[in-house]
Amino acid sequence: MTREIIKGTDAVAKAVVGADPDVVSAYPITPQTGIVEGIADLAADGHYNGEFLRIDSEFNAASSVIGASAAGARTFTATSSNGLKLMSEPLFTAAGMRLPLVLAVANRSISAPLSIWNDHTDTMAERDSGLIQLYAEDVQEAVDNTLIAFRVAEELKLPVMSNLDGFVLTHVQEPVDVPEPEPVEEFLPPYEPEQTLDPSEPKTMGAYARPEHWTEAKYVPHEVLLRAGDAIERATAEFEEVFGRSYGDAGGLVDTYRLDDADVALLTLGSLAGTAKDAVDRAREDGIRVGVVRPRVFRPFPGEALREVLGGVEAVGVLEKAISPGSGGPLSMELKSELYNLPDRPLVRDFVIGLAGRDITVEDVVGIADELYVDADVSPHEFAPDEEEVWPQLREEILPEEVSH
Amino acid sequence: MSADEQLTLGGVVEPRTSLANETGSWRSQRPVFDAETCIGCGLCERFCPDGVAQEVEGGAYDVDLTYCKGCGICAGQCPVDAIEMVPEVK
Numbered sequence: 001m002t003r004e005i006i007k008g009t010d011a012v013a014k015a016v017v018g019a020d021p022d023v024v025s026a027y028p029i030t031p032q033t034g035i036v037e038g039i040a041d042l043a044a045d046g047h048y049n050g051e052f053l054r055i056d057s058e059f060n061a062a063s064s065v066i067g068a069s070a071a072g073a074r075t076f077t078a079t080s081s082n083g084l085k086l087m088s089e090p091l092f093t094a095a096g097m098r099l100p101l102v103l104a105v106a107n108r109s110i111s112a113p114l115s116i117w118n119d120h121t122d123t124m125a126e127r128d129s130g131l132i133q134l135y136a137e138d139v140q141e142a143v144d145n146t147l148i149a150f151r152v153a154e155e156l157k158l159p160v161m162s163n164l165d166g167f168v169l170t171h172v173q174e175p176v177d178v179p180e181p182e183p184v185e186e187f188l189p190p191y192e193p194e195q196t197l198d199p200s201e202p203k204t205m206g207a208y209a210r211p212e213h214w215t216e217a218k219y220v221p222h223e224v225l226l227r228a229g230d231a232i233e234r235a236t237a238e239f240e241e242v243f244g245r246s247y248g249d250a251g252g253l254v255d256t257y258r259l260d261d262a263d264v265a266l267l268t269l270g271s272l273a274g275t276a277k278d279a280v281d282r283a284r285e286d287g288i289r290v291g292v293v294r295p296r297v298f299r300p301f302p303g304e305a306l307r308e309v310l311g312g313v314e315a316v317g318v319l320e321k322a323i324s325p326g327s328g329g330p331l332s333m334e335l336k337s338e339l340y341n342l343p344d345r346p347l348v349r350d351f352v353i354g355l356a357g358r359d360i361t362v363e364d365v366v367g368i369a370d371e372l373y374v375d376a377d378v379s380p381h382e383f384a385p386d387e388e389e390v391w392p393q394l395r396e397e398i399l400p401e402e403v404s405h
Numbered sequence: 406m407s408a409d410e411q412l413t414l415g416g417v418v419e420p421r422t423s424l425a426n427e428t429g430s431w432r433s434q435r436p437v438f439d440a441e442t443c444i445g446c447g448l449c450e451r452f453c454p455d456g457v458a459q460e461v462e463g464g465a466y467d468v469d470l471t472y473c474k475g476c477g478i479c480a481g482q483c484p485v486d487a488i489e490m491v492p493e494v495k
Contacts, residue, residue, distance in 0.1 A: 098415035157414065195417055202420040209416055212408040212430075217416050 003177050008139045008169040011176045012078075012104055013038025015146040017048045018184040021102075022073035022191075025053040027061040029083035030116045031166035032106040036078055058086035062103075066090055069099040070205050072196030074150065077101065080166060081108035081122045088126060091159065095130025095221055097206050100153035100160070100191075103131070104146065107270070107321075108166040109356035117357020118166040120269060123298070124322040124330040130221050132160040132228055133298040135269040137255070139164070139174040144245060145296075147179065147188060151235045154191050156228055158221065165271040167357065179243065187242045225300045229253055232297060253302040256309050258284065259291030264372045265310060265346075267293045268319035269331065272360060276319060279365030290369045298331070303338035310339070314376035315347040317368050321354045328389050347380045350389040358393055368392060428455070432475030434490045440465035442487035449479035449488065 006014075012035050016024065026036035042048045051068075055061040058079050065075035079087055084105055094101055109115045110122050123133060134149060136142035142164035149160040164170060197205065209217050229251075236252030239245070248255050257277045259265060266276045273294040283290050293309055293316075295302050310316060320329030327333065332350040339345040351368050354360040371390075375383070396405065408430070436458075443465040449458040450466060457469040458479050468479065480488035 096415070194414060204418045204420055205415060207416055207418045208426070210408075210430075213410075213412065213416075216412050220412065 002180065003175060005173050006139070006176050006178065007034065007171060007173050008142060008164055009034025009106070009171070010038045011139050011143045011174075011178055012146055012164065013042060014178045015143040016076050016102075016104075017042045018179045018181055019074070019076070019102075019147055019150045019188055020048075020181075020184075021050055021076040021150075023051045023053065023065060023068035023075045024048075025055050025061040025064045025068075025075070025077045027055045027058050027077075027079070027083065029058070029080045031108055031118075031170045032078045032080040032083070032104070034170060035104055035106070058083040059090060062087040062090040062094070065101045066094050066097070066099055069094070069101045070097065070197050072191075072193040072198075074154070074191040075101045076104070078104040078106070080106045081110055081116075084122045084126060085110065088129065091126065091129045091131060093206060094159045096217070098157040098221065100150075100157050102146070102149045102153055103159065103161045105161055105163045106166040106170045107163050115356040116166070118168050118271075119321040119355045119357070120163075120331075121322045121355070123161065123163055124324070126161070127299055127330065130158070130225065131299065132156075132158055132225065132232070133163060134160065134232075134296060135163045135294075135298060136165075136169065137271055137273045137294060139169050139172065140176050140245070141247065142169055143176055143178065144239060144243070144247070147184060148232070148235050148239055150188055151239075152228070152231050155231050155235070156224055157194065158224060158228070163270065168271045177243070177245070183242050187239060228300045229297070229302060229305070248296050250302070250305040250309055253295065253297055254305040254309055255292075255294040255296060257292040257294075259293065259309060259313075261289055262291035262313055263289045264315045264317065264369065264376050265291050265293050265313045266317050266319055266365065266369060266372075267295070267306075267310075267331070267335065269295060269298060269321070272319055272321060272354060275360055275362060276365050279362045279369060282362060283366050283369040286370075288369055288373045290373065298334075301334050301338065306335065306338060307342065310346060313346050315349065315372050317372040318348065318350050319354070319360075319365070319368070320350055320352045323352055323355065332389075345380055347375055347378060347383055348388070349375060349383075352389065352391045353393055360393075364392065427471050428474050429471045432470075432473065432493050434475045434477065434492050435470065435473065436468055436475070436477070436479050436488045437491050438465065438467045439487045439489070440467075442485050443483075444485055444487075446484060448482045448484065452478050452482045454478060
């Protein structure tokens, strides 16, 4: 284990090489490019000896690792934003074919308008693809999630997406423990595929399923995903045994911060949790009893763990770095559906914030905690549905007449 | 995959030809051939898009219902109206 000051993309590249995949496919897109560039550097310096494929598009970057995975290889690729959209079609296939590839996504907003900055609109739109989705709060966790992703993918035979916030984590240098090859081998045993494409034993993968089979064929990965929480928790616990770093006080699925005596909770994914924790410290100085809840996974959605940790709060403010146009924030939608049938449920409010890299200050989040604290006395049944969603950072003054208030 | 086949990991199957693709369950109607009227001209065989209208014993024609999708083209082409399309009731 070497501790170094290292950029997020380089750190993830080293973690990937530590996992020693047989095949890495590379197609550049900001802010992911540093990951595959880092792997290329490590390959050039003789640290990575697998197949490094320079591909002509994200569609084929995904397709090539799907083919390699079908042939029994441990595989890795990485992308962002619109690149993830171009990978979308083959990724659904990967999940249906139960191929355990690992995909790092440097989260970035989707065009149009074109933007390179961070939010979660790219991966939220892939929530139905059948991939497990892990989200990291800092560079160290992005490194560790990369290794956990390989472990979980190969155990469950499902593709895993490991997310790190673009620029916020990819291009920031932090002190990171970068795994050495030895402990990685201890944590990640050699990949032994259950079935592979093999000329001496011909078989067809990705064949046609008629209506008599399709329902069951779709039910299987759904059910495996619903139960995937156990495997993620086990992998996270074993990771702690080998590396000494632990994640998630709810068994590796959900992290919490100062939630024990909290009346209200802020819920968010990824690096924004760091800002939220600072905001909680500051808000508590003003007597606002607030805590942070950070799901480490979005698929499978950790509903049970969230119901448990949110049991004592009156209101939840979802800090939402994505929007599903015409409906609302995907994270709060999922949370509401998990809480809806509870007899005594907290109020859920949706704060759309930090889209496409708009800066989120500690003051912004303290303001949200403040607003939520006032709402906490209102029963969810009395709250006007059209007031649930707010855009605290919206600049009303530049809006066109079409949507002005 | 035939309907009674067990699901495998990721839906993997052994290599097959299209013979394994039994489409008979797709039909909403089936052709019924009248061997008395049939003159054995073979137009139904020529025009059947699935190649399942075939000569049977005695020079008349019939379809293999394992693959017939009930499109009715054979009935439309028969010059002597020996083929009647009958609704499939499930």
